Amino acid sequence: xxxxxxxxxxxxxxxxxxxxxxxxxxxxxxxxxxxxxxxxxxxxxxxxxxxxxxxxxxxxxxxxxxxxxxxxxxxxxxxxxxxxxxxxxxxxxxxxxxxxxxxxxxxxxxxxxxxxxxxxxxxxxxxxxxxxxxxxxxxxxxxxxxxxxxxxxxxxxxx
Numbered sequence: 001x002x003x004x005x006x007x008x009x010x011x012x013x014x015x016x017x018x019x020x021x022x023x024x025x026x027x028x029x030x031x032x033x034x035x036x037x038x039x040x041x042x043x044x045x046x047x048x049x050x051x052x053x054x055x056x057x058x059x060x061x062x063x064x065x066x067x068x069x070x071x072x073x074x075x076x077x078x079x080x081x082x083x084x085x086x087x088x089x090x091x092x093x094x095x096x097x098x099x100x101x102x103x104x105x106x107x108x109x110x111x112x113x114x115x116x117x118x119x120x121x122x123x124x125x126x127x128x129x130x131x132x133x134x135x136x137x138x139x140x141x142x143x144x145x146x147x148x149x150x151x152x153x154x155x156x157x158x159x
Contacts, residue, residue, distance in 0.1 A: 001024055001025055001026045001060065001061060001155070001156060002022070002023070002024040002047070002059070002060050002078075002156060003022070003023050003024075003057070003058075003059045004020055004021060004022040004023075004043070004046075004047070004056065004057070004058050005021055005056055005057045006019045006020075006021065006055060006056040006057070007019070007020040007021075007043070007046055007053055007055070007056035007057075007058060008053065008054055008055035008056055009039075009042055009043075009045075009046045009051045009052065009053045009054075010051070010052045010053075010054060011042075011051060011052070016039055016042050016051070017039050017042055017043060017046060017053075019056070020039070020043055020046075020056070022043070024156065026155075032044075041083060044080065046058060047060075047065065047073075047078065047080075048070060048073050048074075048078065048080050049065065049066075049068060049069065049070035049072075049073050050070055053066055060073075060076055060077075060078060060156070061076070061077075061155075063076065074152055074154070076155075077152075077153075077154050077155035077156065078154055078155070078156050078157075079149035079150065079152050079154030079156070079157040080149065080157075081142075081145045081146050081148075081149050081157065082145075085141050085142060085144075085145040086145065087133045087134075087141055087144050087145055087148070088133060089132065089133050089134025090132060090133075090134060091132070091133055092129065092130050092131060092132055092133065093125050093128050093129045093130070093131055093133055093136070093144055094129040094130065095133075096133050096144055096148055097115065097118060097125075097129075097144075097147060097148055097151050098111075098151075099148065110153070114150070114151050114153060115151075117150065118147040118150050118151060121147070121150070122143045122144075122146075122147050124140060124143060125140070125143055125144060125147055128140065
């Protein structure tokens with residue numbers, strides 16, 4: 001499903017990833033472990049097209065991700081939850097969830113089904129759906145960030 005081969009990533013002139021190889025098959029749960037500064041977040045950003053990858057192959061379902069623009073990658077079915085959450089603090093929980101769904105090509109008939117899935121996984125968000133997201137606890141905000149990615153109905157999620 002997802003394959004990285006010899007991925008080299010850079011922040012400006014700083015060479016950060018040196019030949020990362022990773023394979024994730026459908027149905028697998030994979031974790032990247034390591035101390036601070038070893039490239040875990042940079043690997044995820046490389047997959048999402050958010051850092052400069054000058055070498056290697058990143059493929060998702062056989063499609064080369066390096067040829068895609070960063071905004072196109074989520075449309076392929078890859079959900080991403082950045083470590084800083086990036087929720088919209090002045091929007092309600094429900095409005096934040098809708099930002100994950102209100103996009104070109106989304107089928108309105110699926111919104112209730114996706115909301116049911118999200119609220120089943122995170123019942124606390126259902127309780128707080130009319131509350132401003134910025135007033136949630138840190139853990140609840142993280143739930144919301146993951147749930148918003150789930151509203152994209154992704155094939156794979158990066159957290």
